[in-house]
Amino acid sequence: MATETVPAVFHPRAVGEIASPRLAERRIGWLYGGTGLALFAAMGLAGLAMRLTQAEVLTLSPSWFYRLMTLHGAGMLVGALMSMMGALWYVLRATVPLSLERMLAAYGAIVSGVVAVTVSVVVGGFAAGWTFLSPLPFWAVAEWDTWATVVFLVGMMLVGAGAMIFFVDLLATTSATYGGLRRALGVEYLRGRDHDPPPPQAIAAAVVSFAGLCAGAAGTTVLAALLGRAADAEAQLDALWAKNLTYFFGHTLANLSIYIAAGALYVLVPRFAGRPWKTTKPIVVAWLATLLIVMFAYSHHLYMDFVQPGVLQYVSLTASFAAVLPVAVVTIFTAMLLTWGSRYRWTLASTLVFLGFAGWAIGGVGAVIDSLIPVNLFFHNTLWVVAHFHTYLMLGVILWAIALVAYLLEQAAGRAARASRAGPAVALMLLGGYGLVGVWFLSGMLGLPRRYALHPAESGYSLVASVFVLVFAVGFLLLLAELVWLARAARATGADRSRTAPPEWPAPVPREPTPVLASVRQRQAALVLAGLAVLNFLPFAGNAGEDDVRLHHLVHAGQFLCGLLLGLVVASTPALVRRLRLDLPGAALTGVIAAPALMMLAMVPAMYEPLEDSAALHAAYHVGIGLLGVVTGLGAGRLGAVAGRLLAVLAVGMGLLYAAGVTGA
């Protein structure tokens, strides 16, 4: 293996361990890191305009204030996610043969989604917030048209689809590389059956991809249901159901951006500390706990919805507090141990990495305090909430996103950024950032509501906050100038060796995916189940759902399940795969993500009710639902045992969830 030869930016002890990145890794790092920074800058300006309006310096109309609020929330969430996706991909691909094509497809989907959201907000006037809580998108009081709502929802769906493409590849490839999900998660190592565990970044990848796919499925479900509502006013959604899915989607993805970052930090910190970050049993336990925590914490967004089932409230209470343990006892603690007494190599990238831990810890404490139900009674939807998530996103994730770009540049230039320039820039960002969140914490204690275009009691606080935002912006611009200087230095010295050099170590070879239904017996069992699900196509099933929309949709979900099982059987039978030529590039992934969404979109009463007058069309419609299931099954069946099974379960779950939540007129 060729090794990196730029000791100026790495710890001398780590130099011999670092493989030079290939062109693909560098390009993805740049693409995702650069897009993330561009989004942060644009959305930061939107944030500044909002603060100046609240400070009564600018006079944005409420319409524009709330449009910018919608854009700022969605854009920052996507920026954080993209930056960290790029960082994890960059470090993980040294050992896991992640697909470049899939990563580019994910990029295309996410950026298309961002464009759609921007058009709906800027041109269409959509301003229901990134949370798009049902039924607000349809109560616009003539401020935006249905087309704007539709474009926004499609945009968010594309973002979700892009994230899912990334997570599918991450889960399928990581689990295939390390011999199954249990090995990839470190469970076998924990049980003493595996003496060569995967590196911690692979364990992190398995966890975030599993949770990310669940979040993506939930988001697709609620977005499809909202699109159905846009097409047909009779397709009413249960508000509590919609809120649960929206926050499971949005909160979990935002939360995951930090955990994705943690995966990248497992690789980057040792390069500055000169000490390896090895997989240990506490790390495995921490990540298994994190998987549960990430899946259940979202419900704290519904603490003040007293009708939310109590079990979810108390599980969320426990999960939200328990989130401290893996972070404080394992990840941050180990990072500090690795840097302590290490003669840590201080560069711009490594400094931002270190400072990001502070934002994560401080923001996390603010979050944990608010996550206690009796405290939340006094802080829910006040500026305290805004304060805590800005602390770990603005002063954690954004610093890490800049660190990724700085890392790429410092490595390419073979030298660190100039401390005399970067130091003051970072100091200004810290002053501005912590000043801003400090004002928000105080405002939250005062009971000031969040998401207010204007509040007389707020203007003084917002004026101070605006000054801090400007200080942060100046620091950010100075830092960008230093990054440009680094880029020029890299070009001048020709140190960017990977542009011209061939791959410096053999690319890991993707493995043939394990069939989802590996044995004949499993395929037989699936066929039996499919045979039972065929009952959903019989007239009595259709009649049973005649008067009840939910039951009617449940029958459709049963038809989809039938098709899905048949698809899985076909895709798991090697002879049929060869004969039917099922290995079209990208087809499996496209099918497994698009078909369930189409299944739900087809379940809009306005679409199927006109067909019910004709027996032939009615039957064709049901066969169509079944065929979408077949497509999903064929796709899932080609994505390996781990990702394929999860996606099949999620697709069926989406149908069932849709049936549960869409109530009809």
Add this chain to the structure above:
Amino acid sequence: VELEYGRQQVVAGIVFAVLVLLIVAFLVVVWRNTRRDLPLERVQGVGYAFRKRWLAFLAAALVVAVGSAALLAPYPGGAAGERTVVKVASGQFFFTFDPPRVPAGTRVRFEITSVDVNHGVGLYSPGGRLMASVQAMPGYANKLDLTLREPGRYPVLCLEYCGLNHHLMQGAFEVTPS
């Protein structure tokens, strides 16, 4: 609406500030020690021993914090009983209260719902202290039990984004001298 800091909020803020100071102090100590050159085994030996106690402390904190939070959760159980039920309806962009006023000292059960989109009922004391924040959701009624002892006008602000006049959505609940 004039606002003032509430006691609970100030206590939470002080706890937060103390914890932030401890985090910053810890990171500064780590930062100063990054310049030293120590064998990893020695650092790990001390660190892992400390980590066990740190884990035990946080686990104990989890049990205490989560346990007491669960016990003190504001979710009402059972029927209203002797409480006076006040039905709160919210909509773009108003609140209505039925009855609109109660005598001081009344044990109230607010039943909060929405006629259109999600709203939030932020109930402030006559002095402007946020006393409770409860969501108003279409199709559901959230129930909040409170005893309002202080006579006066209790302002209500919307605490869930509900449309372009969200920031103007206000109401008030009256508590008359008993």
